[in-house]
Every structure is written in structure tokens, then in C-alpha cells.
Amino acid sequence: MIILAKYIIVTGGVVSSIGKGITAASIGRILRSYGLKVAAIKIDPYLNWDSGTLNPYQHGEVFVTEDGMETDLDLGHYERFLDVNLPGESNITTGKVYLSVIEKERKGKYLGSCVQIIPHITDEIKSMIRKIASKSRAEVVIVEVGGTVGDIEGQPFLEALRQLRNEEGYENVMFIHVTYVPYLKAAGEFKTKPTQHSTKELRSTGLTPDMIICRSETPITSPIKEKIAHFCDVKKEAVINAPDVRSIYEVPLVLNKQKVGEYIIDRIKLDVKGAADLSDWAKIVESLKIKEPTIKVGIVGKYVELEDSYMSIREALRHAAAHLGKRVEIGWISTNEKISKEKLKGFDAILIPGGFGKRGIESKIYAAKYAREEKVPLFGICLGMQCMVIEFARYIGLEGAHSTEFDKETPYPVIDMMEEQKRIKKMGGTMRLGAYKCKLRPGTIAHKAYKEDLISERHRHRYELNNEYREKLEKEGLIIAGTTPDDFLVEIIELKDHPWYLGCQFHPEFKSRPNRPHPLFISFLEAAAK
Structure with missing residues (x-):
């Protein structure tokens, strides 16, 4: 029909x-x-092909769709409100046209x-708009014109x-x-x-x-x-x-x-x-109005002056808190200045979000160190997970361990780009974008949260945990809680003898909905509430 x-x-x-x-x-x-049945389209009149190279200070977060398109953050609003997964084609730019x-x-x-x-x-x-209407088989297509x-x-x-x-x-x-x-x-x-x-x-x-x-x-x-x-x-x-x-x-x-x-x-x-x-x-809406009890979460990032840079993370925390009958209070901790123990100690939990670039990295690594030593629940997302790995590597004696993204000469490149990625020169071409499957290890925090053996999550990154150091890290207490189905790439790490210490290479915040909070965020706030 x-x-x-x-x-x-x-x-x-x-x-x-x-x-x-x-x-x-x-x-x-x-x-x-x-x-x-409703579909949504966001028209962005800028000449960029997509939102991937835009500065978060100018444009807010980059939202990633299931099929791997880097889009305007409004697609995140559409997905959360409509409870649908939109294709990357739903973001039309002047550059694409x-x-x-x-x-x-x-x-x-x-x-x-x-x-x-x-x-x-x-x-x-018109052709691009009609294509979305046809493929989605929607009865109504909402088209928002940016600017x-x-x-x-x-x-x-x-x-x-x-x-x-x-x-x-x-x-x-x-x-x-x-x-x-x-x-x-x-x-x-x-x-x-x-x-x-x-x-x-x-x-x-x-x-x-x-x-x-x-x-x-x-x-x-x-x-x-x-x-x-x-x-x-x-x-x-x-x-x-x-x-x-x-x-x-x-x-x-x-x-x-x-x-x-x-x-x-x-x-x-x-x-x-x-x-x-x-x-x-x-x-x-009523569940989101809860004022007490409050869970205090510190978000450690370099774009915290503009909250829209972490829009999906903020909303995912709110969804999970409301689900638990609690309120989340977010503290924004800038990595553009040195972070001290005093700045972190007032929080029930800490979250290190994704990002790119060297600026503020040592502050994120310090936050991971603090959370590990003080047994504070820590959630690392994408670059956040990589900072957790770097910090742990240094802790177990790999002095100078780093990511080759920030230090090409590091003696211990625990985070590195895969060999096949290094041959790609096109901007964005080296990135792992969109939904990939992840196999969970039974008995881990992640497995208990998802209650599934195989999951699918959205990615946006270039660098991976270097498999050459995987055995050494595991021997010293790092838990590989999730990998790609072929066991080649590490997707989730945890830590022995810690109440809640989890880093994931993907971005779970993109799949959280107000009516279906993300299981990792629920588990994270449950641990913080204790």
C-alpha cells in the first residue's frame, strides 16, 4: 500500500x-x-556536509544515528520524543544538497x-525530503528549517x-x-x-x-x-x-x-x-519533577561552559534518575584548568564524556585516578574509557603510558589506531561510526545491567584499546567486560574490587529515552545512590 x-x-x-x-x-x-507514524527531518543551511567537524562551542553536541551519520543535536530531540531511530538522511545540509x-x-x-x-x-x-517520506512510510513528516x-x-x-x-x-x-x-x-x-x-x-x-x-x-x-x-x-x-x-x-x-x-x-x-x-x-513529566533524594554527578569535560555540548548525556542521566525515583544534580567540572581532589570530593559519582584533542586530557586522567583510589563510581564514555585505561596502565607501572592521539612517542601506546585505519587519510574516514554489536562477559556490571549477552550501541571514535597490552592489563586487574563479537576490539572495561568502575568505547547516551532509560545509566546512578 x-x-x-x-x-x-x-x-x-x-x-x-x-x-x-x-x-x-x-x-x-x-x-x-x-x-x-511520524518521521522528522532537520534542515541545516550551513555548507558543512555534516556536523562532525563542527566545534561543540558553536553547535552543541554531535548526535550520531544508528547508520553512522554525524548530525545536528535536534535529531537527538526527535529520537527521544518520538522514540524512533532516525536515519542519517534525516539531517539535510546545504553541503549535502x-x-x-x-x-x-x-x-x-x-x-x-x-x-x-x-x-x-x-x-x-524536494527529492531528499520525499525520499525520507517514502523510505520511512510515515504518515506525517515534520521538517524543521534551521536558522x-x-x-x-x-x-x-x-x-x-x-x-x-x-x-x-x-x-x-x-x-x-x-x-x-x-x-x-x-x-x-x-x-x-x-x-x-x-x-x-x-x-x-x-x-x-x-x-x-x-x-x-x-x-x-x-x-x-x-x-x-x-x-x-x-x-x-x-x-x-x-x-x-x-x-x-x-x-x-x-x-x-x-x-x-x-x-x-x-x-x-x-x-x-x-x-x-x-x-x-x-x-x-511527573517523574522528572522529583526534588529529593538527590544524586550528585560530576561531569568532567572541556566543553562544560556550553551544556548543549553534552546534551544527550545530561538527558540520559535525567531519564535514569527519574526511573529510580530520584533527582540528579549535575556539576560541571572544566578540564581547561587543573582539577584537584577538593573539586571532586563532593560528588556521589563522576562521569568522563567523550571528546577529541589533547587539551584537558591530564585532568580527565586525574579524575579517573581519584575515582579509582577513592572507590567513587566512575562512568567513562569513549575518550573517557580511554583515559581510564591510560590511568590504570600508569598505575600498574607502565610509566608514560598514553594514547598515540596525544603522544606519538609514548613508550606504552595503550590506546592506538588500528593499522587499517592508519592508511586512511580522509577526514572522518578513520572513524568507527554508528551501531556495532558488542558481546558481554557474564557476571560483569555491564552484563547485569543489560541482562543480555549481545547488545548494539553507537560509536564515534578513531582510537581503540591496543590489544598488545590487553593481557598485561587484565593480569593486573582490568576486566574486559565487552568486546566485538569476534573478540578483536575491546568495547567495555571494568575494574576488580571497585563498586562501579566502567568505561565503554561507545556512546550509550544516544539510545536513552525518557520512557526507556539506558541500562548503563540506571546501573551507574544506582551505584551512586549507595
């Missing part, structure tokens, strides 16, 4: 970072509660035509979406515009002019919003909604307010109270049976 998808396009205005991603994910969650068009031009696909923005670039954009209306780099995408609406038909494409309504204390009132101008800018591209979602610090009044409806030419019931809330997971409930789902279903004629059922989601 051929499923003809309906499209919901989410654009943003006034300022960036107002929550388009959370809004799009929340709308998806509401539609899922009607029993609809232009590269595809240029490759086709080089192969003569355009039969000598002068290749232009319209129709060739816009056709490629704000008026950005020059976003214009080809808006034009493509204008064409998509005309080609698919009015009843099959809906536009939702997310804006910001500021409150001026000096004037004592909300100001609607930014929303008016943003909507006018959107109209200048040929697009008319069907719904306007107004972000604000506090709830806006009914007269303000009426004013926006009047000046922006939308129905009053299509002016929705999304004020700041304690938890991002409350947003679907806030939107649902204002009948967003009902309006969308009527506008694009979706076939649903019954009303939305967000009762399970409401329970999740």
Missing part, C-alpha cells in the same frame, strides 16, 4: 535558539499519541543544462518548500512559524512587533504560516494572542503560546492543552481514531 505523507514545515523567526527543535519534536510526540547536484552535473545528468538554484537545487531538496527566516543561506530551502506545498497540495502541507514574544519590563507589556515582522519576512518568500507558536518567558495574555492573529492573518486558535517550562518534556503537554494536535489534524485532514493519549508522557 502506498502511503502519501503529509508535511509539517517548522520555521523560526526573531532570534535563533528559541526552541524550534523542541517544538517540532513535541508536535511529533502529540501526533504519535494519536497512533500516527550542493555536493549531490555537482556530482550529477559532472556525470552529465542534467544533459548540458545551465545548473541553477532553481530548479536544480530546489528539486534536489531564522531572512537568513540568506536558508532562502533556497524556503523556496523548495514553497514549491513542495504547491506540488503536494494545500491539504497536505502545513507551515508552523515559531517566534519570540519579548516582555519589556520598562513598558510593562509584551511586544508583538518582532513576531509581526518575522511573519512578514516569511510571507515575502511566498509562505503563509498556518500556525504561529509564540515562545515567551511567561504566559502571554489572550489580547496579545488576538493582536498577533489580527496582524499576522492567522486564526486566534492557531496562535499558540509556549512559555518557558522547567523541563523540555513538558512542552508536548503545554501544546496539547491548546489543542495543537486537533488543529493540525483538521488542517491537513489526518485520519485518526479517537483523541490523543498523552497519559504515559504525563507520568514521565
